[in-house]
Amino acid sequence: MNSNGGPEGRRFDVLVVGNGALGLSLALTLTRRGQRVALLGESHRPWAGSTAAGAMLGCFGEVTTSLVASDHGRAKLELGIEATRMWPQWLAELDEETGGGDSIKTADGTTLILNTIGIPEIDDANFAAIRAELVRYAEPFHDVDPADLDWVDSEPLSRPLKAFHIPGEHAVNPVALMERLESAFTTAGGTVITELATAVVHDRDRVTGVTLANGDSISAGQVVLAAGARTQTLLDTLPVGPRIPKLVSGYGVSALVKTVDGTSPSSVIRTPNRSFACGLHVLPRSQGEVYLGATNVISSEPRDIAEMRDLVFLLQCAHRQVRRNLWDSHVAKVQVGNRPVSVDGFPLLGDGGMDGLWIMTGTYRDGLHLSPLLAQEMTARILGEAPRAALAPFTPVRPPLQAWSRERIVEDVVHHTIAIGYEQDWKIPVEWDGWIENDLRPATLSWAEEIDPEFTPPPELLFLSRQIPDLAKILREYYAASREGAGAAAR
Template sequence: MSEREETAVSFDVVVVGNGSLGLSLGVVLARRGVRVAVLGQPHRPGAASSAAGAMIGTFGEVTETLLASEYGRTKLNWAYQASKLWPEWLDSLSPDTDGGELLTADGTVVMLNSVGLPEIDTANYRAIRRALGEYGEHFEDVDPEEIDWLDPEPTARPLQAMFLPNEHAVNATELLIRLDQAFTAAGGTYLPHEAATVTRDGDRVTGVTLSDGTALVADQVVLAAGAATQTVLDTLPDQAAVIPRLISGYGVSALVDTVDGTTAKSVIRTPNRAFACGLHVVPRGAGQVYVGATNVISPDPRSTALVSDVLFLMDCGVRQVRRNLGRSPFRKLQVGNRPVALDGMPLLGETGVVGLWMMTGTYRDGLTLSPLLAREMATQLLGGTPGIDLNLFAPVRRPIQPFSRADIVNTTVTHMMATGYETNWMLPAELPLTIEHYLRLAYTRIADEFDPEFTPPPELLAASRIHLSIAQSLRDYYAAGRAVAAV
């Protein structure tokens, strides 16, 4: 045994990542008596959790595409189960209260306005209503003119709206503080460092080495660092080659002090839109709101906001929600990086190295799913049988592709066109049809060049034209997947 191994700190489980998923898993494990360490810098640079609107929403996120595949319906069902766990989860994180003070919104208003494309906005609005009906979940149609605090410009006025009384939002900053406190109170060890490498002995994990050189010994290591997970996974090239690579769904959000000191009572949002979450304004206490809408695929996590994305975000908020937001001061601009796997699906479960697990790739659903995934992953780590089928999203897998190439290309083209309409472009009426035609030809050619069978999700197909590194990662992943399948 080497001197480093003799002096190494030992745990049962090391969780790499201190966002909502990693910390939630740490809390559950610590409460079950496991010697567990959670790693991560306290200020969580670029993490999705820190910049999130933290809408605890199941149905507000529903899209027509989500309902059209087994994988999408599985994610919807998981989100529904998770939503039922949140009241008890918040209560458990708040020793002196029931956790209700962490809620910042009383329900959610989903509005269908005149800004987007009917193929996306109207279709997704109808999909939300359909899913609510299927689950027997209560909602109310409301008159858009009677929505409290809503004051859009006339050309962006809502056509329809519904109120979802059971879809709330939490204060993400305070939630992470409570998770920190609950983890240490349960006996967990928090280490304010990043993991530099995963260590292994043959086909079995042995621990991690921290960025300061400290060695941690553990029989189980869970990679749950969001978009930053890929850097750690790359220290095991054989695993990185056969697991869908993680890239970033970079987003910008803004905390705004309203000029008139008022705030919305409920979340006000649109259905999900082109390659992104819908525009959403979330109350954050007296005289303050959170504004979010952006999702831009990036090869690597970003730490700063682009001017173009800030302009787009605030133009949407001002035009579509409340005109006087344009005269309101910024409190803070935030940047977050959602973890997006190359096939768009979560990475949940054990890798090809015994004892090395992944809990990431959840895209926009990580915070919402955190109580459920923490419970089920903890059960599996401890040798039990989870109540949900995590194997559906096992990290080592053939690329998941729920739809045909033609369907994916059509969706990509529609969403690309929608980005133009959302930015209020002014074109002759016939020109969009020409643009759409040539986009379809271009994306079909790009998809055909990637692989004869596999096609990336629409947002990645679009991003691969801009980012050559994403295109190369897709080609490498498809080739590796075929090599594994041939063995």
């Protein structure tokens, strides 16, 4: 159950609930500072996002026109830029504390491709936005002739039109990273408790620990909820829960593939984000083995089994758009992960609104990349020190953040819906996509108004809430609770 002794009869300074990349990084950073820390989570990490991630260490490749169109989006980007700068030292410290071993870095830089899949309103616009932000922040990059992409051999109808390389955005092996983090944590004196938390224990407005699935309780002066998409289950046990944006899952499927020719690219190869999801990305995991990722499907609950259609979509995208002979390669492993997504689309970071409660989740696709920075910043806050990074925009106890107008969100839904069709190679008469757009726009606007007269969820949540009644219910209840809470505060 435990390492470094059991928790019975012990009171910890800090209990970190969640043993993914964020929880591990925070637990290690706190332990380095002399805190008695317990890290809580089942060893096989069900529902986690980290274990199935491509673990790309970059933020510019994730830029979209929507992200940089709001102050909150730009604040998130700037956190990502700062995190990128921290990774070399972070990895060096882990090597020193654990004795090193094989390098956990798997990819040298990131190559962005703009191919013939998708639509200009998304793919061309996001490709241009990434370049613009690289220039804005003076981040090195250089153009690459698509003909010189030595590992890219897409089918002709999916060929790349443009490409550039970002030398500063790498990737790591997430499983090896978490093994090294846990080793450093226990070596420093931390305690690992391999149990599932079912509730947060509190006395009035003071959090005192958690209850485990086996009936035991663990006490601590400070409790940090960093359990990814499953954090919502714990927030539901607290009186402050309704005042915090609800969490849902960004379920995704990835695959490890043994290439038929025994080769792998040296860098990450990816497209811009599109179709309500992350861009298609292929990256080396080891010699002759590649990681494939692309999917993101909003789900009201975390999932642990891949849907067949998502796996088929991923494999077809990879061999059509990146390398044709992947079709003859061998799928070594299918992975499922759950990204924690708040219903307003932004992280939940900081004071949880009760004494002794901290929240560190809702990071969507950026949790692993942000982990060194957020570990440092949350440690400073827990220890009462002056923080460096601005996390205030993402304080957990907040009304819904409305970063974009309803009109812009509706337009995004329309464009991404059309893009799904093109990415899945639909065959329609030329004029039909215009007709579909004309029907989608008023239907989507009507649905947004039906969800709530004031608040509009991010595009992917608005889109899927039409198909998932539970998600629509979550949104309606959260907006109603937020409005009621605001009214009570005004009184």
